[in-house]
Amino acid sequence: MSQPKLQEKSREFPAVEISGMNRALAADIRKRSGTQFQRCFQCQTCANGCPFVQAMDYPPNVIMRMLQYGMEQEVLRCSTIWICVGCHTCSSQCPMGIDIAAVMDSLRLKAVEAGAPIAKPNILDFHEEVLRSLERYGRAHKLSIMWRYKMQTGRWFSDLDVGLKMLARRKLELRPSRVKNIGEITELFKCYWRESK
Ligand code: SF4
Numbered sequence: 001m002s003q004p005k006l007q008e009k010s011r012e013f014p015a016v017e018i019s020g021m022n023r024a025l026a027a028d029i030r031k032r033s034g035t036q037f038q039r040c041f042q043c044q045t046c047a048n049g050c051p052f053v054q055a056m057d058y059p060p061n062v063i064m065r066m067l068q069y070g071m072e073q074e075v076l077r078c079s080t081i082w083i084c085v086g087c088h089t090c091s092s093q094c095p096m097g098i099d100i101a102a103v104m105d106s107l108r109l110k111a112v113e114a115g116a117p118i119a120k121p122n123i124l125d126f127h128e129e130v131l132r133s134l135e136r137y138g139r140a141h142k143l144s145i146m147w148r149y150k151m152q153t154g155r156w157f158s159d160l161d162v163g164l165k166m167l168a169r170r171k172l173e174l175r176p177s178r179v180k181n182i183g184e185i186t187e188l189f190k191c192y193w194r195e196s197k
């Protein structure tokens with residue numbers, strides 16, 4: 001007998017009601033990210049698979065819960081949204097098909113627009129390194145991102161324990177690999193840099 005598709009299966013679960021505290025934030029993030037984060041039922045798969053969870057103040061599943069509760073100040077000021085590198089590990093593993101990485105991305109944009117304090121110093125440098133890795137390889141190569149970020153900031157020993165733990169758990173690939181159609185990615189980035197000037 002064939003297995004039911006994830007999308008069909010997810011409809012069996014009730015969505016958590018958004019609280020009256022800040023429905024606007026939830027609606028805005030849902031529209032920007034295009035994903036139904038209110039379906040999150042706290043299985044923690046996203047947190048267990050996230051390679052950066054140990055450096056975050058809240059794991060990704062807690063961010064989903066805070067959004068459901070409309071906790072705007074907490075969610076826009078937390079370090080998690082800046083530490084997330086958008087690797088999509090969580091999104092690809094979520095049993096409810098929630099694109100958690102897209103939610104994080106939307107929250108970063110929202111935080112900048114709202115003038116919320118950025119929880120981690122130099123974090124925008126880090127994100128620029130992620131963009132460069134995506135431009136170069138078509139995917140985020142975590143080791144080269146970390147290396148270039150350290151070179152930029154001179155913070156060689158900060159978070160060293162996190163890097164060593166990731167290496168020990170084989171969550172860092174030593175050699176970067178390029179996607180096949182890197183030319184298409186290059187074209188996308190040309191448009192992006194043009195529009196962001
Ligand atoms: S994996 Fe999906 S359903 Fe599970 S806690 Fe994370 S966001 Fe929620």
Ligand code: SF4
Pocket residue numbers: 046049050051052053060083084085086087088089090091100101104
């Ligand atoms: S996209 Fe962000 S939250 Fe998800 S696994 Fe990657 S770093 Fe963690």
